[in-house]
Structures are given as structure tokens and as C-alpha cells.
Amino acid sequence: xxxxxxxxxxxxxxxxxxxxxxxxxxxxxxxxxxxxxxxxxxxxxxxxxxxxxxxxxxxxxxxxxxxxxxxxxxxxxxxxxxxxxxxxxxxxxxxxxxxxxxxxxxxxxxxxxxxxxxxxxxxxxxxxxxxxxxxxxxxxxxxxxxxxxxxxxxxxxxxxxxxxxxxxxxxxxxxxxxxxxxxxxxxxxxxxxxxxxxxxxxxxxxxxxxxxxxxxxxxxxxxxxxxxxxxxxxxxxxxxxxxx
Amino acid sequence: xxxxxxxxxxxxxxxxxxxxxxxxxxxxxxxxxxxxxxxxxxxxxxxxxxxxxxxxxxxxxxxxxxxxxxxxxxxxxxxxxxxxxxxxxxxxxxxxxxxxxxxxxxxxxxxxxxxxxxxxxxxxxxxxxxxxxxxxxxxxxxxxxxxxxxxxxxxxxxxxxxxxxxxxxxxxxxxxxxxxxxxxxxxxxxxxxxxxxxxxxxxxxxxxxxxxxxxxxxxxxxxxxxxxxxxxxxxxxxxxxxxxxxxxxxxxxxxxxxxxxxxxxxxxxxxxxxxxxxxxxxxxxxxx
Numbered sequence: 050x051x052x053x054x055x056x057x058x059x060x061x062x063x064x065x066x067x068x069x070x071x072x073x074x075x076x077x078x079x080x081x082x083x084x085x086x087x088x089x090x091x092x093x094x095x096x097x098x099x100x101x102x103x104x105x106x107x108x109x110x111x112x113x114x115x116x117x118x119x120x121x122x123x124x125x126x127x128x129x130x131x132x133x134x135x136x137x138x139x140x141x142x143x144x145x146x147x148x149x150x151x152x153x154x155x156x157x158x159x160x161x162x163x164x165x166x167x168x169x170x171x172x173x174x175x176x177x178x179x180x181x182x183x184x185x186x187x188x189x190x191x192x193x194x195x196x197x198x199x200x201x202x203x204x205x206x207x208x209x210x211x212x213x214x215x216x217x218x219x220x221x222x223x224x225x226x227x228x229x230x231x232x233x234x235x236x237x238x239x240x241x242x243x244x245x246x247x248x249x250x251x252x253x254x255x256x257x258x259x260x261x262x263x264x265x266x267x268x269x270x271x272x273x274x275x276x277x278x279x280x281x282x283x284x285x286x287x288x289x290x291x292x293x
Numbered sequence: 294x295x296x297x298x299x300x301x302x303x304x305x306x307x308x309x310x311x312x313x314x315x316x317x318x319x320x321x322x323x324x325x326x327x328x329x330x331x332x333x334x335x336x337x338x339x340x341x342x343x344x345x346x347x348x349x350x351x352x353x354x355x356x357x358x359x360x361x362x363x364x365x366x367x368x369x370x371x372x373x374x375x376x377x378x379x380x381x382x383x384x385x386x387x388x389x390x391x392x393x394x395x396x397x398x399x400x401x402x403x404x405x406x407x408x409x410x411x412x413x414x415x416x417x418x419x420x421x422x423x424x425x426x427x428x429x430x431x432x433x434x435x436x437x438x439x440x441x442x443x444x445x446x447x448x449x450x451x452x453x454x455x456x457x458x459x460x461x462x463x464x465x466x467x468x469x470x471x472x473x474x475x476x477x478x479x480x481x482x483x484x485x486x487x488x489x490x491x492x493x494x495x496x497x498x499x500x501x502x503x504x505x506x507x508x509x510x511x512x513x514x515x516x517x518x519x520x521x522x523x524x525x526x527x528x529x530x531x532x533x534x535x536x537x538x539x540x541x542x543x544x545x546x547x548x549x550x551x552x553x554x555x556x557x558x559x560x561x562x563x564x565x566x567x568x569x570x571x572x573x574x575x576x577x578x579x580x581x
Contacts, residue, residue, distance in 0.1 A: 099466050126468025140459035142523075142579055143452075151456045152467040154449035158477055161450040210467065 051113055052077040052214060052245050053098065053130075058107035060093055060269075067093040069269035070107065075214075078243040080236060082250060082260035082277065090269040091249045092135050095216045098247075099132045100125045126156075129213035133203045133220055135249070139191040146187040148202055149174040149209050177205040181231060197228045204232060214245045221255060233259065253281060298424045302496055304536045305431035306489050309438045311516040311528030313485030316478050318514065319522035319579055320446055322458030323475060324377075327368070327384035328513045330391035331361050331483040333505030335490025337395060340408040340500050350414030350421075354491040358484045365483035369476040376461075388507050395502035407501025411494050421495075431492050438485045442525055445481065454478055455523070458579065519567060521577025530575050538563065 051074040060068040068090045075081050083091050096102040098109060100120040109117045111128050125131075140148050153170055155161040178184040181201035186194065191202060200220065207215055220232050236259055239246050250256055256263060257277050265272040265286055273280050280286055314328045335357040342353035368387055375383050395402050402408065413422040414430065421427045445451050456464040457471050465471050494500050512535070520531025539560055547555040573579070 101462060101466065122462060122465035123468055123470050125466050132466060134463070138460050138463040140456045140463070142459060143455055147452055147455075151449075151452045151464065154452060156468050156470070158450060158473055161453060162445065162448050164449040206467075 050077045051075060052111070053247075054110040054113070055094075055098075056108050056110060058094075058097060058109065059105045060090075060097055060102060061105055066269045068097065071266075071269065071271055072107075073264050073271060073274065075245060075247060076262065077213075077245050078240065079261040080240050080246045080248060080259050082248050082256045082263040083266060084250065084253070084256060084263055085266035085272070088268075089266040091266055092218055093269070094266070095132060095218050095247070095249065098125075099130060099216060123156075126210070126212075130216065131207045131210040131212035131214070132216035133200075133207050133218055135218040135222075137196075137199045137203050139199055139202060139206075141190070141192040143191060144188050145178065145183055145191055145194070145202055146174055148191050148206055149177060152206055153209050173209050173211075177208045180208065180235065181205045197224050200224060201228060201231065204235060208235065212244070214247065215239060216247045218249045219251065220248070221250060221252060229255075257281065295424060298428050300536060300540060302424065302428050302431050304532055305428065305435040306493050306496070307513070307516060307536055308529045308532040309431075309435045309489040309492070310486055310513045311520065311532045312435075312439055312442050312525050313482045313489070314513050315517045315522065315525060315528045316442055316445065316454075316485075317482045319517055319524065319527075319577070320451060320458060321454045321475060321478050322579075323372075323479070324381040325384045325479070325482075326381055326507070326510045326514060327388040327391075328482075328486050329505045329507070329509035330388045331365060331486035332490040332493070332509070332513075333391060333395060333502075334361050334364060335487025336494040336500050336505070337402055337408070337490075338487070339491040340411045340494040341401065343411050343495070344408055350412070350491070350495055351416070354488065357487045357491050361483050361487035362480055365480045366476070368483075369479040372479065373472045373476060384510075385507065388505075388510050392502055392506055395505060402502070405501060407499055408494075409499045411498045411500070413495055413498070427496055431496070434488055434492060438488060439525060439529075441481075442485070445478070446525065450474070450477075458523075515564065517574075518577075519564065519574055521574030523579035524574075524576050527574055527576045534575070 053075040056072050058068050058071045059066065071094065083094065085091055093102065097104055100122040104118060109120065111117065140151060143151065150170055153173055155164045175184060178187060181204060183198060183202055183205065191199065194202060200223065204220055221229050224232065236246050236248065248260060260277050263277045263280055264274045265280060273283060273286055310328060310332060314325065317323050317325045338357035338360050339353040342348050342356055343350065372380060372383055396404055413427060415421065419426055421430050453464065453469055453474055457474060461471050516531035516535050517528050519534060520529065521527025539556060542556040542559055
């Protein structure tokens with residue numbers, strides 16, 4: 050089952066196509082890699098799927114039924130989608146714990162005014178922070194964490210959402226081997242829980258190791274798709290990615 | 294003693310204004326420079342109701358709050374289209390418009406001549422014409438505003454406000470309608486300013502547009518920046534500091550012909566030094 054599809058998706062910046070009539074389908078419960086050189090439109094695609102950018106034309110289909118031509122950032126949550134950002138975007142002057150609690154609070158304004166964080170919320174926060182090894186730093190400001198810890202906190206924040214689809218934009222970039230291992234385990238566990246992961250990554254080794262299926266993008270277009278072991282052997286892909 | 298009570302009343306009014314503005318600027322990260330407009334609308338509503346319609350202080354206070362809630366709703370909707378510096382400029386413009394209304398709507402506001410003869414409240418047989426009694430009243434309202442604000446910032450709602458301040462797009466993708474959160478806190482803050490305005494009108498018993506100019510909004514902003522953004526106690530400290538500092542400078546022995554000017558200069562220098570060496574304010578948690 051295709052949990053997300055894009056149909057002729059287009060995004061232009063000042064007339065230049067960042068995404069050019071892109072049509073891809075993401076299978077539910079799989080880890081799907083999106084690879085391509087810098088500027089190929091990978092992050093733009095994630096930004097379109099998460100409502101951060103407006104779609105110029107084309108549509109996104111969720112669960113094979115819901116057709117979307119316009120999506121606002123706050124609506125993404127209701128489609129069961131969550132994400133991380135290429136450049137880490139935390140709530141810097143809030144504690145590590147608050148960075149998690151804030152995304153699992155009431156969305157209704159009136160209810161949020163009178164909501165008290167019950168044990169359940171703290172349990173979720175503890176669970177995800179333990180998973181990324183940041184529970185002991187729960188009272189520190191996010192701004193005071195190291196780069197790797199900040200990346201892990203962002204992943205923990207996404208995990209706390211208990212979403213169906215996780216859009217991870219270069220989650221391994223700049224991480225120490227030990228941290229990469231943590232993220233790798235998280236991605237695999239999500240798959241075991243039948244969650245869908247869309248992974249933007251430059252490390253081909255990780256793509257081979259983790260992904261069930263990959264899309265290769267270049268200049269906003271789809272260059273190739275298929276299982277990593279077959280796609281990554283193709284000459285034109287190697288050339289597009291690594292040059293001649 | 295009367296002088297100290299007078300300062301304490303001013304402190305209570307400005308602390309109310311500071312705490313309420315901190316909700317918008319310090320906690321939500323919206324640089325609003327229009328608090329004096331809502332403060333003024335609250336003051337004028339109370340003044341006009343008390344002098345022209347004969348209703349009591351508390352009815353006029355509630356009327357002021359209702360009017361400010363309606364106006365701030367529309368202003369907030371317009372402001373939702375702006376961010377950053379543009380947001381600040383639009384709030385600036387709104388304050389200028391309201392000031393022009395106070396100045397030019399002669400039939401209602403009496404223009405630059407102002408509204409004299411505003412009465413002091415009376416409740417349960419207590420006459421607040423007595424300054425000490427009025428101080429108690431002003432402090433009661435301040436405490437109510439403070440605890441309401443504390444309740445807000447400690448709630449899940451308050452945590453979302455802080456997240457909006459830190460990164461509005463990031464919190465939006467987690468399912469929060471940030472525009473609604475910003476609008477609601479803006480209205481709450483404006484309503485609190487209206488309370489301070491009502492108290493001010495009734496205390497001074499005379500108001501004119503000069504009390505609600507842009508400079509007044511800047512003064513309230515200075516209170517919260519100086520005291521500390523994102524910290525309610527900081528607003529109290531800021532109000533205390535900025536209300537008392539000019540008074541303390543009276544005791545510095547400047548010669549009488551330059552006394553007033555020198556006090557202003559020293560006041561300005563102290564503010565500049567504080568911002569140079571303590572940009573997050575006295576006890577602030579957030580820098581603009």
C-alpha cells in the first residue's frame with residue numbers, strides 16, 4: 050500500500066524548478082531512501098510533504114485516498130506525518146524535556162491552557178529521551194547540547210509524536226559512530242513497528258544497509274528508483290552521484 | 294508617605310503593564326510596540342463611562358476590557374500576516390492611529406484638553422479616593438494579572454508560546470495552529486493592559502492623549518527588556534527600577550538649573566550601560 054504518493058509535483062524558486070513533475074510512491078512500513086547530489090531537490094520534497102513549502106502544482110496523495118494540493122504545516126500532524134530538519138531546528142531556549150513535552154501537548158488552545166502534564170506525557174518523554182541517551186540531560190537547555198546531541202534530540206522529538214510517517218532529513222550527518230548506531234537502531238525499530246521512514250542520506254553504505262527502496266533525484270527530477278542493490282550499480286547513477 | 298504611596302500605585306500599574314506585555318514579547322517573541330494603545334483605550338473607556346454615563350468603576354472597567362478584546366482581535370488578525378521587524382512596525386502604526394483617535398475625536402475624548410473629573414471607585418462602602426485604599430486596589434489587580442499570567446506561562450499553552458518564540462515553523466509542523474495561539478495571547482495581554490488603563494484613569498482622575506503615545510509603549514517595552522524577557526518577575530523588577538530610578542536621581546546633587554536635564558541624561562546612561570553589560574535584562578531568560 051502506498052502511504053504517500055506525489056503526482057506531477059512541482060516547486061519553483063524564482064522560475065527555477067526545484068521539483069520538476071515528480072511522481073513517486075512510498076510504500077507503507079518500509080524504509081525509503083531519497084538520494085541525489087546537493088541541490089537535487091531532496092529537502093524541497095520533504096518541505097513540500099510537511100507543508101513547510103507551498104505546492105506550485107501537482108498533488109500529494111495520502112493513504113491512496115486523501116488528495117492534497119495545499120497543505121499547511123499544522124495540518125501535517127493530522128496526516129500522521131512528522132519530520133526532522135536538515136539544519137537542526139530545536140526550541141533552543143527551552144529544556145530538553147520541554148522540547149519533547151511541547152509536541153505532545155493539547156493542540157486545542159482552551160484545553161492546552163488547563164492541561165497538566167500527567168504521568169503519561171512524562172513517560173513518553175522519558176522513553177524517547179532514554180532511547181537517544183539524553184534523559185540525564187533533560188533539564189539542560191537545548192542550546193547547550195553538542196551538535197550530535199541536538200540531532201538526537203530532534204529525532205527523539207519526532208519519535209514522541211507516535212506518527213505513521215517519519216521524514217528524516219540527513220539524520221546521520223555529523224554524528225559520531227556511536228550516535229549513528231543509535232539512529233540506525235531507531236530507524237530499524239520503526240520499520241519493525243510497521244512505520245514508514247523516508248530517509249534523505251548521502252552515505253551510500255547506510256542507504257544499502259537500511260533502505261528497502263530508493264529514489265534517486267537529480268535537478269528536481271526522478272533519475273531512478275528501485276532496490277538499493279540494483280539501482281546503485283547503474284552506471285548513470287554512479288556518474289550523477291560521484292561524477293565521471 | 295503620600296509620595297511613597299503615589300510611587301507604589303504607579304509601580305503597580307506599570308508592573309501590570311509589564312507583566313502583560315511580557316506574555317507577548319518575552320514568551321511569544323512578538324515585538325509589540327503598541328501596549329500603550331490598549332492601555333489608553335482602557336483608560337479612555339473608564340474615563341468616558343465614569344464622567345458621561347454615570348456607571349460605576351467596575352462596570353466601566355469591564356466595558357474597557359470588552360472593547361479592548363474586540364479591537365485587539367482585529368489588530369491581532371492583521372498582525373498575523375507579519376513577522377519580525379515588520380510586526381514591530383505595524384504595532385507601531387497601530388499605536389499612532391489610536392493616539393490620533395484620542396487626539397482628534399473631540400466629541401468623545403475631548404481631544405488634547407483631555408477628560409477631567411474622573412471619579413475614584415467605591416465598593417462595599419470602601420472609598421478608594423483615599424490613596425492608600427487605592428494602592429490596595431491597584432495591588433489586588435496587579436496580583437490577579439500576575440497570577441493569571443503565571444498560570445498561562447506554566448500551562449501547556451505557555452510552553453507552546455515559548456516554542457513559537459523559538460521556531461514558529463518547527464512547532465507548526467507538530468500540529469499547532471500558531472496563528473491562533475499568537476492571537477489569543479495578544480488579546481489576553483491587551484485585556485490586561487486595559488485593566489491598568491482603567492486604574493490609571495481613575496487614579497489620576499484626568500487623562501489626555503499624551504499619556505498614551507508611542508513613547509509610553511517604548512517605556513513599557515523598556516521595563517520588560519530591562520527586567521528580563523520571558524520572566525514575569527523580571528517585569529516587576531523592571532517596573533520597580535524604571536519607576537524608582539528617576540526618583541532616586543532627585544537626590545543626586547545637580548545644580549538646580551540643569552537638574553531635570555541631568556536626571557534624564559543619567560537615566561539614559563544607566564539604561565545604555567545595563568543593555569551593554571546585561572543584554573538579557575536583570576533576570577531575563579531570553580534575548581530579543
